[in-house]
Amino acid sequence: MTNKIHVIAHTHWDYEWYFTSSESFIQLCYHVDEVIKALEEGVLDYYMLDGQMSIVEDYLEVNTDKKERLMALIKKGKLKVGPWYTQSDQMIIRGESLVRNLQIGMELGDSLGGADRLGYVPDAFGQSIDMPKIFAQMGIDKAVFWRGLSSDKANQRELFWESEDGSRVLAYNLKDGYFVGVQLIESNNSEALMKQIKIGTTSSHIALPVGGDQRYVDFNLKERIADYNKALSSDRLIESNYDDLFEGINSERKDLPKVQGELLNAEVSKIHRSIYSSRYDHKYINDKVERRLIYQLEPLMAIATQIGIPYKKELVDKIWKLTLKNHAHDSAGACNSDKTNQAILQRLIDADQLSYSMVDYLTRKISESRKEIKDNQITVFNTLPMRREQVLRLKISLSQSDFVIYHNGKELPYEIISMEKHSNEPIRKKANTSPKSYYFELEIALKLELAPLGYEVLDVIEGNKGDTPQIVENKHxxxxxxxxxxxxxxxxxxxxxxxxxxxxYENLFMIEDTGDDGDNYDYSPPLEDKSIMLGFSNSFIECSQGTFACCLKLSGTFIVPLSQEERIQMKNTCEIPYECYITLKTGERSIGIQLELENNALDHRMRLLINGNVNTQQSISDTPFGTISRPITDPNLQSWQEKAWKEEPTGIYPMLNFVNIHDGQRSVTVFSKGVKEYEIIGKDDMKIALTLFRAVGYLGKPDLLRRPGVASGNQFKYIQTPDSQLQKKLKYKFSLMLGKSFSESEAFRHYQEYAISVPYYQQQSLNQFTTTLKYFVMQPLSNAVPNHLSLLDTTKVKKVVFSSFKKSWDGKGFIIRFFNPTCKKIEDGGEVISHHGSIRWSFTNMEETINENDVYQENTIQLGMFKPKEIKTIYVQFA
Incomplete structure (x- = not known):
């Protein structure tokens, strides 16, 4: 039988790496010119632009004259583009971000003639357990990937990659990498190349990708194919594309293996299983931006459209694109040069400011447009579709320090956390402030129940003094x-x-400090290490007690080695000041932990250890659309070196928001805002080790203990990255839940209530700087805006998890999404109730395609049965 070798011309275009995107952009402009010319003149039949549209968008921004020619090639199927916007990381990026990445990429690709419906992932550092169902819901039924698959899961290149809900894609594993075909151009050893790419194949259709990182167009490809065909007897090379490859594999109708689960092993390629802690400062702000976009801004914009504020899709897309450019696998991993990471940080800051400003604008616009607006009223927004009853901290400005707060006519108790007196007169070198200009800026705490997915109003009446206790501090x-x-x-x-x-729980948490001889890709213990357990024995203690919360503040200094040299010499001379706040809120079953420290040491790793004293062999962490159970000890740990794996299969794993360990007696769950890496350590008394940060000084280093061989990043040059030593102040926020049992759905619900803040706006003119643009006037809406609003209520949703609520992609309706986080079928997910009258609704997919024959008209959405790990997306139109 003659094998058909599908020669696929492509480039892998790292958006940025040891170079910036700006530096690479110049080469991109000339590269795409060459691609267009080669395809138009028949020098190449097909070409693949790395499956991501961001580089196409960048190119067209300054090459508008090439748009029609580019579109013609895309429509003919000669130039393959999309479906991604950027080649995203999958392990520490939220599920909704992955969906927006594909939605924006496919929309842009389709506008230019047709995005490729191929789940193309040539270089991401591992494949998420949830990708098959994401691809399937986006109308993608085939995938190509390289990293993560090990022989204990499958030896074969052709396979069905499945999710627990039954979703699957036909996948092809590039065991030899996306660059293996460069040998076709540069070597005449045809037999060796054929032997290499046939290992693990059962089909007669075999892929030979010809391309590489930022590689030029191989104008002699046809000539080299002809040369090889002359030398080969049983194989025939054809210029091709992945569509034709999969068509050939499908035509043979072979019984292919099925693979489930995440693919995170380093048997055939490096996987960098500790990249999740590189440059924590980036990961913290990215987590904040993702949270705000998904759980605040998108729902708030959807609410705003219902009261007459136009929906600005292009503006939301602009912020998403800024964010998604930071999700490219190198960018999210932060395994880049300092100048590149400075650019990434600036994009994250821009996305943060834009999203924050949009939330500010919309809350103010809605508040000031209400038909019964009064001075000092506070409009409070719940952007989640479930009722929330929790302690809130609000900052308000009043002319008097005595006041009463009412909610729906009922007085609300509150307490004053802080109060400062200010003047709103113009500033002068010689102040002569009038007593009438003074006002009070207060921070208060109160407990409030909020209706779902909408807003409510608090009335603040000055001059009366209600029950207003202040927080009592007791330093003893x-x-x-x-x-x-x-x-x-x-x-x-x-x-x-x-x-x-x-x-x-004795000695619940402490800090571990160890040396780190690794790089931006991986943690590696030094040959001579000194592990230090840092407690709080020298802390200065402050205690505050209020009606709604109490706090224990610990402040002091950790003493650690300044450098690896000091570790070897057993010296500790470096001071790391810290403040740790432990908070309990009234009526809430969680422990809040906030840690602030200033890192002054080099080449070390600090971890927060949670002493759960749990006896288990599994951990549970959240994934883009569910949870995953992972072994404490990887089954390949003892044999990885003799099997010549590329790196150690460590017990270090990624997390998005939380990690849990439990047995029959104890359950410990830690929730985080920005920490993305954990390891379970200990023997019979397991501890959760959360990596706070790694301070290292090189992009890549060779011959690490956990990763032998050549350096990652660049094999030929040490690239110093002093910024990644993180010599700065760092902040961490955690929530800790203790108990006897663990529920996946309750964990997600707690995370959302804990991590998603409540936007609010006070109607007042005393303080013009409560938001960035409050100094300027705003025109209220001409139509009457209701004083209270609640769109959808998921209070009766059972065991499944809310994922997002936003405007639909066509702008005509809304999308609400839920998923089953467990491996068990849920017989009834409950119901979603409309508080906004009768609605038209229909189940859809992530592409948001609607079948008009399956549309319901009622005020309740019955979610029905959920298969294990199933995602359900619902299209909604309000009357």
């Missing part, structure tokens, strides 16, 4: 408690008593 007290926990500071240790489960 060393414990705090609420209905659920008592937390004691004893001899430098944090001890916690769980009142509900009658369980005592």
């Amino acid at each position: 007290k060393s414990y705090i408690e609420n209905e659920y926990y008592k937390i004691d500071y004893v001899n430098g240790e944090i001890n916690v008593y769980d009142k509900v489960s009658d369980t005592f």
